[in-house]
Amino acid sequence: MPGGRLTQQERQQIALGLADDLSYAEIARRLDRPTSTVTREVMRNGGPTGYRADQAQRATGRRAQRPRQAEVREAGAPLEPGRDAEAVRAYEETFTDILVQSGLSRMMARILVCLYTTDAGSVTASELVRRLQVSPATVSKSIAYLESQGLVRRERDEGRRERYVADDDVWYQSVMASARSTAQLAEVARQGVGVLGSGTPAAHRMENIARFTDFVSESIARAAEQARDILVAKPAAAPDGGHGAGTPSGAGPEG
Template sequence: MDDRRTDNRTDGDDEAAAVSRFVERFAAQLVQAGMARMPARVFAALLSSEQGSLTSAELSEQLKVSPAAVSGAVRYLAQVNLVTREREPGSRRERYHVRGDQWHNALLERDAFLRNWQTTMQEGVEQFGLDTPQGRRINDTLEFFRFLEKELGSLMQRWAAHRAEHLDG
């Protein structure tokens, strides 16, 4: 159960295979959580890369997929603010970076989600009225989402504090 890398010489293939295993396992869990497969694989690969960034060609080769697939995945990831795209100076290559504050941003996206849900619940409450069991039940749900939205802010603040505290070295 102790197959961590023993030394970092001559075992380039083993290393690559080990990285791939981690990437695929992590990607699978992201998929379980609702992310599309290719974006999940790309994100996991970037997270596991030394610099936290890879080019389209590198992703294409490592994941064994066409450049077209990488293109689509990256477009999505950029849209939801999980990666940024940067031009490599003096080249047509583009590098895709994972952001240091990835999860923070992902959580904030979730926040927008919550607002949509609240709108729907609000309409449900108005439709049924608070004098019906359904109306009250849906209103409970609405309250819960409002509560969650409010809490997310302070939660991220506590995370920032926690991280600063444990940062130094």
């Protein structure tokens, strides 16, 4: 199986595969590459609908000219013990790209990824400056926005230093916001029934949209409420003394 960076020709094959609606696994098989390589390549370069081979090639060249993230860590933000620096760097880039596609700016996404991938779950402004190699003003501006959206909060440690914390409840709040947005879509679609004339094909279409989005909104909200405790669950001790995934009581599927 070939290793190393993807070539221009391989990136063109990825673009063609996406255009043909092939799965990442199938594209990887044709390239004789790991599926994770193709997935990471696509997600960090526009996603399945925005991927362009030439743009991806240029972006890779620009990234290669930047200081390596592992080297930045050595300057002031070491990895947690026992972790593969290259694997963590690649994962953080993939995670960042996903958050960017959800609507966050890249800097805000990078800050959140720092918070979520740190065992402590919190960082100081100076730690973010060193780790991300950006100015204090950039960190301050991004944190202010993230805080206004309820994505991070501030607290002080024993040394009275201000620390930024990723709130465990943020994913619940995000999902509930999505449910509310979907419910609003249902309401607007239902208003269209009266405007377009009850019994007309257009009104019937709007009614179906309203019923569908109503059901989806209610299902999302109900599932989020049932699963909310998972976000703060502690890992359960496995029978052999190890650690397993913790599942809160009542949050699993009903029998």
